[in-house]
Each structure stands twice: as C-alpha cells, then as structure tokens.
Amino acid sequence: MEKKEFQAESKRLLEMMINSIYTQKEIFLRELISNASDAIDKIYYKALTDDSLTFEKDSYYIKVSADKEARTLTLTDTGIGMTKEELENNLGVIAKSGSLAFKNENESKEGHDIIGQFGVGFYSAFMVADVVTVVSRALGSSEAYKWESEGTDGYSIEPHQKDSVGTVITLTLKENTEDENFDEYLEEYKLKSIIKKYSDFIRYPIKMDVTVQKPKEDSADNELEDHEEEQTINSMVPIWRKNKSELTDEDYINFYQEKRYGFDNPLKHIHISVDGMLRYNAILYIPENIPFDYYSKEFEKGLELYSSGVLIMDKCADVLPDYFSFVKGMVDSEDLSLNISREMLQHDRQLKQIAKNIKNKIKSELQSLLKNDRENYEQFYKSFGRQLKYGVYSDFGSNKNDLQDLLMFYSSKEKKMVTLDEYVSNMPEDQKYIYYASGDSYERIDKLPQTEMVSEKGYEILYFTEDIDEFAIKMLMTYKEKEFKSVSSGDLGIEEEISKEDNDTEESNNKELFDYMKDILGDKVKDVRASKRLKSHPVCLSTEGEVTIEMEKILQQMPDNQNVKADKVLEINVNHEVFEKLRTSFESDKDKVKLFTGLLYNQALLIEGLPIQDPVEFTNDICKVMV
C-alpha cells in the first residue's frame, strides 16, 4: 500500500475547504452526485466519437445507500471511473479538475453539460465524514484501485477488486456532536429531500432502496408490511430543457406547484430558451394572487438559479428588477461564472445580460397580455399594479419608459380601467391636459366638487386611489407630450364658461369680502377666491404649487414628515345661494360671515377627507345656524 501526504498547499486548502467554503454541510451530496453525473457524461461524450463504444442509457445510474449500523453512506456510479494516476491527480491534488480538462479537450464536441470545473467539490465529503474511501475502475482497464483518506493528513492507494467499470465512494460519517447530527444523512427522508432539492434534474437516475408498505401476501384483511424497493428519486428531465411544443399548460402548472413557487395557480407562464452567444433557459411565472408576505419586509425577490441542472441559489435577486419582483421561477445556464463553492455567482457580464433579457421578456409578455387578454391583465394589475407604479417612481424615474405603457387607472367616463394610451387617444382636440383626481375611493372622487367643471366639459378624469399614484405621475410628468393635471390645481387650463374677465370682475367686486374671509382663516389657507370650476357645490379647496392635498395626507403619515403642507386655496362658488347669503351678511352682520366662513372651510376639509381641527366647535356652529 502506498501512503502519500497531500502537498503542503493542498493541506491548507483542504482545511479551508472543510471548514469554510460551504455554508451548508448537506451540499456534499450535491457535489458527489454532480461528479458521478459528470463521470457518466464522459462515457456518453466518448461514445459520440468512439465507434467501439455504445451508450445504452438504461445501464447508467447513480445509487445512494445508507448503512445505519456501520454509519456509512455509499455512492455508486457506473461512470467512466479513474485509473490509479487519475485517482492521484484528481483526488490527491486539490483544485485539480479532471472534468475541466475533459471539457477543454472536448470543447468542439459539446462537452458543455459537464458540471465540474474547480476541483474542490469532492473534498466537501470531509465536512460530514472522517474517512472517505473511493474504489474505482476506469473504462478500458482491468484493474481497480482503492483510494482512502482521513482528511488533511494524506491518502493511501492500493489495488482492489472491482468487477465493473465505475466508482464507489464510501463515507464513514463523523460522530454526532452537541450541535451537529450526522446521523440524519443516513435517514431515507433526509437523503431524498437533499437529492430532490439540489439534484432533481441530474440527467441520470439517482436510485435508492426505500421502504414502502405493501399488502401482506396471503393475508385476508389487507395487512401491510414493510418492503424494500429500489426507486429513482430524481425527475431527471428538467422541464425547461424540453421543447415548448411538447409541454402543456398543465405541465407548467404542475411545475409551479411542485416547486412551491406559490400556493395559487400561475396567471401566466413564460418559457425562454436562448441558444447563441449566451445560453440559458428560464421558466417564469406571474402569480395569480399576491403572496401573503409580498408587501412586507420578509418578502425576498429572486429566481432559482441552476447551472447545468444543478441548483446553485434559491433566490437570485440580481436577475429581477424590483418592479418585477412578483415574478417567480428559475433560470438555468451553463455559462455562469460561479464562485468556487458554487453557492454564489461572480457578478459577471453574462448574468447582467441574462437579467436584461429576462426584464425585456417580462415586459413584452405583460404588454401582450394587456393587448390580447385584458381580463387577465386587469387581474394581474389589481395584484401588482402598485409595484409597477413604484417602479415608475423609484430610481429617479429611470425605468419610466419601460413601464408607462403598462399602467392603468380608473376612468370617470369609461367607468373602467384604461391605459394612458387609451386616455390620450380619447382626448377631444381642444383638451390640453390629462386630468386626474385623487381620493380614497372611486365613490368619493365621483362626488368631489373639483371634478365638476372638467366633467361637464366632457373630459375624462383618471381616478387616483393609491398613495403612490400621484408620486408616480409626478415622475412621469408627461405622457405622449400631454402634461398631467390635478382637477384641484389652481389653473385647469380650460377655456372656461365663466370667462376670465367675468371672474376678475367677481374677484374685484368681492375683494373686500374675500380679504375679510382670508383674515378669519389666517394661515390655514393661502387665499380665498371666486371659483372657476364649481357648478353646484358652494365651496372647494384647490392647491397651488407642487404638493397636492393627497400628497399632504401621505407625507403627514410618514415618520419624519417635516410637516409638509399643501398651499390651499378656498374657492367659493359665486353663483351659489350660499354666496348671496355671505354677501348680504357682509353688509349687515359680520359675525355671521365669521360663522359661515368657518363652516364653509370645514365643509371643504370634509369633502377632501381631511380632519377637522375642532369637531366640537364645528357641530356647535351648525347648531347656531339651525336655531
């Protein structure tokens, strides 16, 4: 028996490997299975060019078996095996990858499914095992060898008996410690779940002897007994590698549910296969419902990331922009630059390119959903429209061009959701602006006095009921060169029925009265004025400047709100009977004007859904009018 020490650097590296490269110990199984799969792949690739070799798919497999008594876990594969030299080179020298070399030699003959590249994965076995024994017989060789190591010290190598080509790796598990239970790697359910999680799409069967219950033979009353049965644990063929035409909607739904991307059904799936400079496959889903934690801090966006069918990351956030964070699914690519533990990615061009592709694809699929399946789009929008609006607003509006055509708002005229494009196409020629009104609900906005003039003019009004709406629109500024305008803003830009001169005369005729009212209200309002927009209501509030009343409400709720207030103007309808009353009272009874002004101001606040400073005083004032 030859005994060899690891090279000095290897020793240090091995220690590092065992203790710090991987965050999860269960990864060792993924690594050993990947190696076994590579070993079978190598026969497959060799057979492509070597006429003396045939590749009978059915005779290739990987088997995982546990022996609880001996506390050993064994992986058997029918792959290409290793010669004595290969055992020394590939397992005796850390960071030496026979697989990478194979891939390079076969570059032209599509060896790209091979997983290995770093030459370290094998040593992850020492995270869970004290002793690792490898018995291997190489293809085309009649001899077999046994390689054995207890970790950092070195390894021994000696001839051994093995009847068939392939490799058998036996791990003698470490003793349990206080915080680590290595026995669980002998449990059927645990092994199954690790295999399912990381290696479900390995292309060769991963078999295990599992215990199933079967009816007892010659038993009348259906008694059951335990039975050992060999089963294939992995699904083998990744759905994303299949041809789209072979797949049904049901297949996609099943995959969504198997993967637990959501508890609902997906609203739409997107299957991407790109094969060119950049190679990747992706299956993406737009969920039907909002995940329960979607708008909470706990929610983590991201897609599952696979490299050649092996799971690398549960949630890779870099491949999805925030405004599409509701998208679920997976990406698989052979071209990713993985870091050595295969748990993370180097931030590379490929990944950026994939992310960009995915973003554009989602965008165009949403656009086609909007165009061709309005009902489902509206359902989607109900769940995730808010996220799109955040997307318009965030990053200083840098994504607004991508998103503006996906936005929808409720329309006063159509009584349903319309897109901005639909709004603009419906505008009469003389209409200059895109009008909107904000409030808590459609019903409430319907009754806003400020909408009267615009509605009467026959113009459509978009109803903003979500807190983000106005902020997003402020970021857009214009759509198809049309500016957005709040129906509460100072100047509506309408050729008013009440002409400017008329209004100016009203203004100057009543200047004294308005000044008096302004004095009464103090700095609660910026001005009191004759209204150009009111038809049937006596008063309303409008705003000047950037901050509207809805924005004030939202900003006031924020923790450090700095008390931002809208500049409010109390507008009076000079054609209303109430105004007549004000005017006569101004001549004869100033106290009444005071009382009325307070009442009118509070009414205007109520209509806007703003709180009244002193409700008791308000109700007392109403009583004064009643008696």
Ligand code: ADP
């Ligand atoms: P990598 O897989 O990244 O190359 P590993 O440390 O996992 O690195 O494996 C090192 C090398 O050992 C592999 O490249 C391969 O040549 C060889 N090897 C490991 N396991 C097997 C196996 N089951 N059958 C054949 N060769 C193997």
Ligand code: MG
């Ligand atoms: Mg490997």
